[in-house]
Amino acid sequence: MIAVIDYGAGNVRSVLNALAFVGAEARLTRLPDDILAAEGLILPGVGSYTSCISALRSHGLEAPLRQRVLENHVPFLGICVGMQMLSTVGLEGGATSGLNWIAGATQKIIPAAGQKLPHVGWSPIQILRPHPVLNGLHGLDMYFTHSYQLIPDQAEDLLATCDYGEAITAAVGHGCVLGVQFHPEKSGDQGLRLLENFLAWTGKP
Amino acid sequence: MIKTRLIPTLLLKQGRMVKGRQFGGFRDTGHPVKAAQVYNDQYVDELIFLDIGAARAGTATDFEIIAKVSENVFMPFTVGGGIRSLDDIARALYYGADKVALTTAAVETPALLEQAAHRYGNQCLVIGLDISYQNGEPRLMTHSGSQMTGLDPVAFAREAVARGAGELLVHCIDRDGMMQGYDIPMIARISAAVDVPVIALGGAGKLDDFATAIREGGASAVSASSIFHFTDQSPIKVRNYLKYQGFHVRV
Numbered sequence: 001m002i003a004v005i006d007y008g009a010g011n012v013r014s015v016l017n018a019l020a021f022v023g024a025e026a027r028l029t030r031l032p033d034d035i036l037a038a039e040g041l042i043l044p045g046v047g048s049y050t051s052c053i054s055a056l057r058s059h060g061l062e063a064p065l066r067q068r069v070l071e072n073h074v075p076f077l078g079i080c081v082g083m084q085m086l087s088t089v090g091l092e093g094g095a096t097s098g099l100n101w102i103a104g105a106t107q108k109i110i111p112a113a114g115q116k117l118p119h120v121g122w123s124p125i126q127i128l129r130p131h132p133v134l135n136g137l138h139g140l141d142m143y144f145t146h147s148y149q150l151i152p153d154q155a156e157d158l159l160a161t162c163d164y165g166e167a168i169t170a171a172v173g174h175g176c177v178l179g180v181q182f183h184p185e186k187s188g189d190q191g192l193r194l195l196e197n198f199l200a201w202t203g204k205p
Numbered sequence: 206m207i208k209t210r211l212i213p214t215l216l217l218k219q220g221r222m223v224k225g226r227q228f229g230g231f232r233d234t235g236h237p238v239k240a241a242q243v244y245n246d247q248y249v250d251e252l253i254f255l256d257i258g259a260a261r262a263g264t265a266t267d268f269e270i271i272a273k274v275s276e277n278v279f280m281p282f283t284v285g286g287g288i289r290s291l292d293d294i295a296r297a298l299y300y301g302a303d304k305v306a307l308t309t310a311a312v313e314t315p316a317l318l319e320q321a322a323h324r325y326g327n328q329c330l331v332i333g334l335d336i337s338y339q340n341g342e343p344r345l346m347t348h349s350g351s352q353m354t355g356l357d358p359v360a361f362a363r364e365a366v367a368r369g370a371g372e373l374l375v376h377c378i379d380r381d382g383m384m385q386g387y388d389i390p391m392i393a394r395i396s397a398a399v400d401v402p403v404i405a406l407g408g409a410g411k412l413d414d415f416a417t418a419i420r421e422g423g424a425s426a427v428s429a430s431s432i433f434h435f436t437d438q439s440p441i442k443v444r445n446y447l448k449y450q451g452f453h454v455r456v
Contacts, residue, residue: 013301017276047326081326116402116425118328118371121207122250122455141208141455143281145303145328145371163206186281186303188248 002026002199003038005065007055009045009081018185022196032064040198041065041074045081049090049106049148052081053098062099070101073176075203077133080146083172083179087150102174104152112165118147123162125170125182131159131205133178133197134171140190142170142182149181176203208453209419210250210426211440213433214406215240217267217286218258224434226382228335228350231257234434241274247440250455251281253306253374253404253428259287260309260349266293268300275301283331285374286349289314294321298329306374308333309347311365312354322369331404332370334358336391337378343391350378359394366399373399374428377407382431384410387418396423404428412438412446419452 004015006028019026019042026042027034035041043065045052056062069076078086084106090096091107098106111117122141127134144162149169152158159178160171171180178198184191215237216223222240225231234240241252252274259266266287275282284297285306297305310317311332321330335346336358345356362373375395377388387408396403402425405418409429418424432438447454 011298011301011303013272013299014275014279014303017301018279021277021279046329047324051324111400116400118401119207120328120372120402121210121425123207144207145281147328183281183303186279188279191279 001038002040002042003034004028004042004044005035005061006030007052007059007061009047009052009055011046012044014185015042015044015079018192018195022192022199024195024199030059030061032060035061035064035068038068038074041069041076043076043078043082043085045079045083045085047081049081049084049092049098050096053085053090053096056085069177073203075198075201076177077198078177078179079185080181080183083181084148084150086172086177086179092148101177102150102152102157102172102179103154104150104157104172106148106150109147109149109164109168115165118145119164119168120145123164125160125162126167127160129156129159131173131178132201133194134160135197137190137194142184142187142191144182146181150179173205175205206453208250208455209447211415211443211454212251212253212404212426212428213244213249213440214253214255214428214430216430217254217256217270220267220270223257224382224430228378228381237270238273241278244440245278245280248455249280249440250426251283253283253285255306256284256286257349261351263287266297268296271297271302272300285331285333291317291320291324294325298325304329304331304372306331306333308335312345312347312356312361315364315368318365318368318370322371327369327371330370331372331374332365333374333376334362334395335376335378336388346378358391359398362395362399366401370401372402372404374404374406380408383408384431384436386410386414387422389417389422392418392422392424402426412443415443415447416450416452419447
């Protein structure tokens with residue numbers, strides 16, 4: 001059972017639809033018991049770092065997630081702000097402490113002159129380090145919509161980038177934790193492929 | 206590098222798809238769910254659904270269609286037409302929309318933009334600017350083109366972005382459905398005035414119109430409706446043409 005975390009942050013219906021489409025047994029839940037029993041965890045997230053992390057904590061979800069992922073090593077996928085929250089700190093309107101599962105900071109993208117923000121649309125991802133969940137996806141277009149990026153402290157945690165004047169973070173990972181900035185549930189066939197890869201992943205990088 | 210987007214717009218009225226000219230004379234153009242699936246098969250970048258029945262009559266937006274479409278179409282959707290409150294936005298997002306398009310509400314209740322941007326993030330907020338010319342002067346229109354405001358579209362565009370718009374949908378009423386090209390000067394003025402992506406809509410009639418909107422209008426995305434309903438041009442042909450012209454698009 002894949003637990004999709006329900007903490008009031010954004011469009012979970014598309015994540016659930018995509019998981020159903022690829023044949024996953026998935027459940028939208030905010031119950032710690034479900035998290036502690038899940039074989040895989042997906043954390044969606046849309047909106048602001050601050051309001052998402054605050055909602056996650058106020059629902060009492062940080063502790064069971066930490067236990068299931070960092071102690072039990074169950075595969076975890078964070079999407080968009082669900083990925084950004086993995087960082088040590090979020091720098092959107094002041095400094096907010098994140099989950100700190102991937103050392104680094106989430107900060108605003110600095111656009112080149114004439115470049116638009118938010119970064120919206122399809123962009124090919126460049127995979128820097130091989131990872132089972134990103135297998136077969138190098139150079140394929142994924143859908144992004146964001147103004148912030150997670151910059152990891154450790155180079156080996158940066159798994160993929162895309163080009164927006166300069167390289168911006170597309171995916172990060174550490175152990176059984178994976179985060180993607182783009183939306184696999186909105187990225188057509190290649191996004192579904194990523195979800196299939198996730199379902200098959202044992203959690204070892 | 207991020208690719209320029211091609212986004213078909215589907216106008217909805219009481220569960221059917223419709224299309225008109227200059228926001229009037231609407232004809233039935235088919236079933237929206239089936240059309241969405243055809244567009245999906247042609248790998249369009251996003252879809253925009255505008256419920257003009259709700260926009261005009263002040264009734265509730267039809268979200269059932271979105272729920273149906275999102276079951277097996279995995280690309281971003283924007284839903285607009287009749288969205289007037291945080292509650293409407295929450296429902297749109299719940300039913301599968303990634304973004305909401307606010308046009309009348311952006312004029313009548315501007316505080317809604319800040320509230321929505323704060324709660325959901327500006328990337329989910331598309332502000333629609335419906336523009337018509339009165340004595341040569343551009344004016345912002347509301348209620349699906351039926352009411353005129355005294356507002357200048359460029360100034361309003363800046364204000365909408367300041368309040369939280371993540372994208373602007375610049376829709377020229379006078380060119381809508383006429384298939385004589387986009388309103389390039391207006392698109393260019395607004396694209397230059399703001400830092401958010403601008404989606405051009407209204408007037409596409411031939412393949413080169415899309416190229417002009419990007420090259421001269423500075424649009425980050427091009428949207429169209431009539432050309433796909435009433436001619437044999439398709440999103441595939443549009444994208445191949447744009448690629449051939451040197452633009453960065455998904456093919």
